[in-house]
Amino acid sequence: MTQPNLSRTGRCRLSAPFEPRTTEIADGVYAYTSAGDGRCPSNAGVITGPDGVTIVDTVAPRARAQDLRAFVDDLGAGPVRVVVNTHHHVDHTLGNAVFPGAAVVAHVLARSEMAESALALARLWPGGERDEVRLVPPSVTFDERLTLYSGDRRVELVYCGPAHTTNDVVAWLPEDRVLFTGDIVLSGVTPCTVTGSVEGTLRAVARLRAFGARTVVCGRGPLRGSDVFDETEAYLRWVQAVAMEGWRRGLTPLQTAEEAAPGPFGHLNAPERLVGNLYRAFAELDGGALGRSLELPRVFEETARFREGAGPACLA
Numbered sequence: 001m002t003q004p005n006l007s008r009t010g011r012c013r014l015s016a017p018f019e020p021r022t023t024e025i026a027d028g029v030y031a032y033t034s035a036g037d038g039r040c041p042s043n044a045g046v047i048t049g050p051d052g053v054t055i056v057d058t059v060a061p062r063a064r065a066q067d068l069r070a071f072v073d074d075l076g077a078g079p080v081r082v083v084v085n086t087h088h089h090v091d092h093t094l095g096n097a098v099f100p101g102a103a104v105v106a107h108v109l110a111r112s113e114m115a116e117s118a119l120a121l122a123r124l125w126p127g128g129e130r131d132e133v134r135l136v137p138p139s140v141t142f143d144e145r146l147t148l149y150s151g152d153r154r155v156e157l158v159y160c161g162p163a164h165t166t167n168d169v170v171a172w173l174p175e176d177r178v179l180f181t182g183d184i185v186l187s188g189v190t191p192c193t194v195t196g197s198v199e200g201t202l203r204a205v206a207r208l209r210a211f212g213a214r215t216v217v218c219g220r221g222p223l224r225g226s227d228v229f230d231e232t233e234a235y236l237r238w239v240q241a242v243a244m245e246g247w248r249r250g251l252t253p254l255q256t257a258e259e260a261a262p263g264p265f266g267h268l269n270a271p272e273r274l275v276g277n278l279y280r281a282f283a284e285l286d287g288g289a290l291g292r293s294l295e296l297p298r299v300f301e302e303t304a305r306f307r308e309g310a311g312p313a314c315l316a
C-alpha cells in the first residue's frame with residue numbers, strides 16, 4: 001500500500017459515529033473512508049484532474065455526503081464532472097444528489113435496481129433522512145467496460161458482477177495501481193452476497209487480484225493491500241463449506257448459521273450477514289443462475305432474529 005500524504009490526511013467535519021478520514025493515495029487521488037461504526041459507513045474516492053473531479057461513490061446519509069462535498073470543494077480542483085456508482089445500494093448512491101450537474105455513471109443494471117429500490121429507502125434510512133431522500137439515477141450506463149479520462153489519467157470501469165450485487169463495477173487506475181472495489185471486498189467487515197452471489201464474488205475477487213493493485217479502497221473499512229482478497233476468499237469458501245454441510249443434512253440456512261456461528265470469522269464486523277450469505281449459498285447449491293432474486297424480506301427477518309435484537313442490520 002502507498003504511504004498516505006499526511007498533508008491531506010485526517011481532515012474531517014463530522015464526528016462519531018462516522019469519523020470520516022481522507023487520505024491521498026496517489027497524486028491528486030483521495031480515499032474518503034470512515035473510522036466509525038455508523039450505519040453502513042461506506043467509502044468513496046476522489047480523483048482530481050485538470051478539468052475537474054471524478055467521484056467514486058457518494059456515501060450516505062446526506063450529512064455525510066455533504067461532508068464529502070465539502071472536502072472536494074476545499075481541494076479547489078474544479079467542478080465535479082463525473083460520479084461513478086460502484087453498485088446501486090443507497091449507501092453508495094444517495095449522495096449523488098449533492099453533486100448536481102455531474103454525469104452519473106454505473107452499470108446498466110444499477111439503473112433499474114435503483115428504480116426498484118427507491119421505495120425501500122425510507123426503511124433503510126429511518127428518521128430525519130426520510131424526507132430528504134432523492135435518488136439521482138445513472139445518466140450513463142455500460143455493460144462490460146468503460147474507460148474514463150481525468151486529464152491523462154485513465155480510470156477503467158470494469159463490470160465484475162454478479163458478486164455483491166448484480167451490478168458491481170470496480171474502478172481501476174492502472175498508472176497509480178489504485179483499485180476501488182465497491183462492496184465486492186470489505187475491510188474488517190463480513191462480506192455480503194445476499195443480493196449477489198457467493199460463487200460470483202469468488203470469481204470477482206480472482207479478477208481483482210489480477211489487477212495487481214498496490215492500494216485497495218474497499219467499499220467499507222480502512223485502506224488495504226492485496227491481503228484483503230485472501231481474507232474475503234477464505235470467508236466465502238468457509239461459507240460454501242458450511243452451506244454444503246447444512247444443505248446435505250436438510251437444515252435451513254438459519255439453522256445452519258446458528259450451528260456454525262461464530263466460526264473463524266466472528267471477529268469481522270456485522271457477523272449476522274452469515275445468514276444471508278448462507279441463503280445465497282443454498283440457492284447456488286439448488287442450481288440456477290447466479291444472482292437470481294431471493295425472498296429478501298424473509299432473509300432480513302431471519303437475519304434480525306439471528307442478531308437477537310442487537311439493532312437493525314446493515315445489508316448494503
Ligand SMILES: [Zn+2]
Pocket residue numbers: 087089164183315316
Ligand atoms: Zn452494497
